[in-house]
Amino acid sequence: xxxxxxxxxxxxxxxxxxxxxxADGYFGYPITPQxxxxxxxxxxKPHERTGMVVLQAESEVAAINMxxxxxxxxxxxxxxxSSPGISLKQEGISYIAGAELPCLVVNVVRGGPGLGTxxxxxxxxxxxxxxxxxxxxxxxVLAPSSVQEMADFVDLAFELAFKYRNPxxxxxxxxxxxxxxxxxxxxxxxxxxxxPEWATTGKPPTRERVIITSxxxxxxxxxxxxxxxxxxxxxxxxxEVRYEEFQCEDAEYLFVAYGTSARVCxxxxxxxxxxxxxxxLLRPVTLFPFPVNRLxxxxxxxxxxxxxxxxxGQMVEDVMLASNGKVPVYHYGRMGGMVPEPEEVTDFLKSKx
Amino acid sequence: xxxxxxxxxxxxxxxxxxxxxxxxxxxxxxxxxxxGHGTVHRILAEVIEEExxxxxxIGVSPVxxxxxxxxxxxxxxxxxxxxxxxxxxxxxKRLLPDKFVFTYQGDGDLAAIGTAETIHACNRGxxxxxxxxxxxxxxxxxxQMAPTTLPGMKSSTSPYGRDVKMMGNxxxxxxxxxxxxxxFYVTRQSVHTPANVRKTxxxxxxxxxxxxLNKGTCFIEVxxxxxxxxxxxxxxxxRWMEENMFPFYPLGDMKVPQESExxxxxx
Numbered sequence: 001x002x003x004x005x006x007x008x009x010x011x012x013x014x015x016x017x018x019x020x021x022x023a024d025g026y027f028g029y030p031i032t033p034q035x036x037x038x039x040x041x042x043x044x045k046p047h048e049r050t051g052m053v054v055l056q057a058e059s060e061v062a063a064i065n066m067x068x069x070x071x072x073x074x075x076x077x078x079x080x081x082s083s084p085g086i087s088l089k090q091e092g093i094s095y096i097a098g099a100e101l102p103c104l105v106v107n108v109v110r111g112g113p114g115l116g117t118x119x120x121x122x123x124x125x126x127x128x129x130x131x132x133x134x135x136x137x138x139x140x141v142l143a144p145s146s147v148q149e150m151a152d153f154v155d156l157a158f159e160l161a162f163k164y165r166n167p168x169x170x171x172x173x174x175x176x177x178x179x180x181x182x183x184x185x186x187x188x189x190x191x192x193x194x195x196p197e198w199a200t201t202g203k204p205p206t207r208e209r210v211i212i213t214s215x216x217x218x219x220x221x222x223x224x225x226x227x228x229x230x231x232x233x234x235x236x237x238x239x240e241v242r243y244e245e246f247q248c249e250d251a252e253y254l255f256v257a258y259g260t261s262a263r264v265c266x267x268x269x270x271x272x273x274x275x276x277x278x279x280x281l282l283r284p285v286t287l288f289p290f291p292v293n294r295l296x297x298x299x300x301x302x303x304x305x306x307x308x309x310x311x312x313g314q315m316v317e318d319v320m321l322a323s324n325g326k327v328p329v330y331h332y333g334r335m336g337g338m339v340p341e342p343e344e345v346t347d348f349l350k351s352k353x
Numbered sequence: 354x355x356x357x358x359x360x361x362x363x364x365x366x367x368x369x370x371x372x373x374x375x376x377x378x379x380x381x382x383x384x385x386x387x388x389g390h391g392t393v394h395r396i397l398a399e400v401i402e403e404e405x406x407x408x409x410x411i412g413v414s415p416v417x418x419x420x421x422x423x424x425x426x427x428x429x430x431x432x433x434x435x436x437x438x439x440x441x442x443x444x445x446k447r448l449l450p451d452k453f454v455f456t457y458q459g460d461g462d463l464a465a466i467g468t469a470e471t472i473h474a475c476n477r478g479x480x481x482x483x484x485x486x487x488x489x490x491x492x493x494x495x496x497q498m499a500p501t502t503l504p505g506m507k508s509s510t511s512p513y514g515r516d517v518k519m520m521g522n523x524x525x526x527x528x529x530x531x532x533x534x535x536x537f538y539v540t541r542q543s544v545h546t547p548a549n550v551r552k553t554x555x556x557x558x559x560x561x562x563x564x565x566l567n568k569g570t571c572f573i574e575v576x577x578x579x580x581x582x583x584x585x586x587x588x589x590x591x592r593w594m595e596e597n598m599f600p601f602y603p604l605g606d607m608k609v610p611q612e613s614e615x616x617x618x619x620x
Contacts, residue, residue, distance in 0.1 A: 025448055053447045057440065058473035065437035065470070069413070069444035072431045077444070095434050200429035200445070202409045202452050211423045213432035 001187030011036035024075035027066035034108035064092030074199025080106035094133030098214025102161030108177035119337025120174030251280025267342035295322035387587020389577030436467025439474030478535030496582035537569035
């Protein structure tokens with residue numbers, strides 16, 4: 001089967017990619033700017049195409065707990081929402097991480113705090129990469145910067161989620177979710193018939209019962225479990241770092257940016273280089289695990305790093321930790337749903353030279 | 354002089370009148386003496402065994418006293434976040450429609466924090482069984498006021514009795530779900546006498562059988578006691594329940610399928 005070229009919104013691409021990736025279930029609740037995911041799925045009749053279950057839940061809270069139930073059956077299940085709705089899901093995400101269940105949560109980020117705006121933002125970086133809910137845990141966080149990546153990362157997310165039995169978040173934003181681009185869609189995959197041994201399927205006489213829970217009343221046992229999680233996160237840090245470099249070979253000044261901001265920075269680099277300023281970009285594709293080692297290496301080569309984010313300065317803390325004081329690190333950010341212009345990013349760089 | 358009789362002389366197959374059902378694990382129940390949970394666990398296990406559902410059953414346990422229910426029934430389990438069991442069960446049943454899926458929840462879990470999940474699962478007519486233990490109090494956290502605490506009833510957060518003007522009225526969740534088109538069978542029972550135990554077991558059996566028909570949610574409330582939370586002996590608590598809980602939460606069926614409805618299967 002050939003790949004198929006379509007013109008789609010990022011949100012639609014996620015939905016179509018989920019069907020084609022052989023997802024078993026989607027549970028969601030409308031919120032701007034991601035409602036097209038659920039709308040597309042309802043219109044596309046995935047139940048007829050693959051047998052995929054799609055359900056509009058009564059709340060984001062119910063939707064993430066449906067994801068818990070489906071994931072615990074060993075199914076490839078997902079939900080999507082935008083910032084305020086993702087906050088509501090945090091309890092469920094913590095339980096999913098605590099029960100070591102695989103799933104995909106898509107966050108099409110909008111400005112906050114509170115009800116905020118409906119325009120694109122990157123102000124959920126802390127929430128996505130540092131845990132988000134209660135307790136010691138991490139999500140694997142993928143940051144698409146194109147409609148193509150919103151489609152491609154669905155399959156990657158399920159692969160990583162099942163490999164590590166860990167929830168994966170796709171941290172997009174309102175711009176990539178809403179804009180239309182051409183996208184190559186993968187051919188339809190069959191839904192998996194493999195049943196993981198840890199899944200609840202009804203207990204045959206041949207095995208012990210399966211209990212999916214995040215509860216352990218024995219603090220020593222709970223600590224052992226926490227240590228097991230740490231080992232898993234360290235393995236993820238070691239093996240799953242993904243990033244992209246843009247004109248870093250001779251760069252003296254490094255932008256660090258993901259998602260929409262990374263697209264803006266590519267243009268800013270062109271503008272800077274036209275004025276003789278050697279700028280480059282490191283775009284983290286995984287925000288957890290963060291490309292710490294590569295940034296630390298680059299800190300030996302560049303004179304300055306600027307974290308460009310549509311936030312008040314969140315990823316900049318990780319850039320500072322990774323560069324470990326070797327070079328000055330600045331933050332340039334727009335907030336509230338405002339997207340930076342390439343010129344203003346270049347001007348900020350020039351002001352710091 | 355007759356020989357002293359040891360315990361091993363008494364435990365013989367011919368003397369056996371009562372034994373653990375196979376679906377119950379040998380784990381010792383953590384419940385307080387006189388609590389109704391153990392009885393409901395037992396009859397639920399008996400129904401699962403007698404209906405041949407052990408290989409099909411996936412239970413969802415709540416947050417509250419019965420959070421550890423998964424230690425006692427030898428079936429597959431998921432432990433849900435507080436109040437979310439009906440949402441969890443919704444996904445299990447939709448993804449594995451041939452399985453026997455049920456939730457087991459207390460009054461705080463089902464009728465306070467989980468109100469939305471309860472009502473919407475029932476309203477969608479999710480093809481699951483919900484067992485609702487109503488003892489009018491939060492047991493596990495130490496006897497606080499529940500959504501079902503009676504007017505005037507004392508608890509650690511209504512120490513002078515529930516003042517409905519200040520604290521609101523008790524919720525009759527079973528009456529509410531009976532009005533929803535998605536529920537197929539709704540009943541309120543108890544387990545404080547052998548006769549009531551048999552009625553409750555019959556209700557659970559019906560709900561298990563109805564689930565195969567794919568006609569909607571089966572909802573069984575069990576009005577129960579909490580001797581520790583109510584600060585009574587088990588016997589006193591049962592008497593208090595009869596005198597106070599039953600007038601407010603009368604036992605009996607609230608929604609029973611027509612005979613014709615219970616003989617056909619929906620796709």
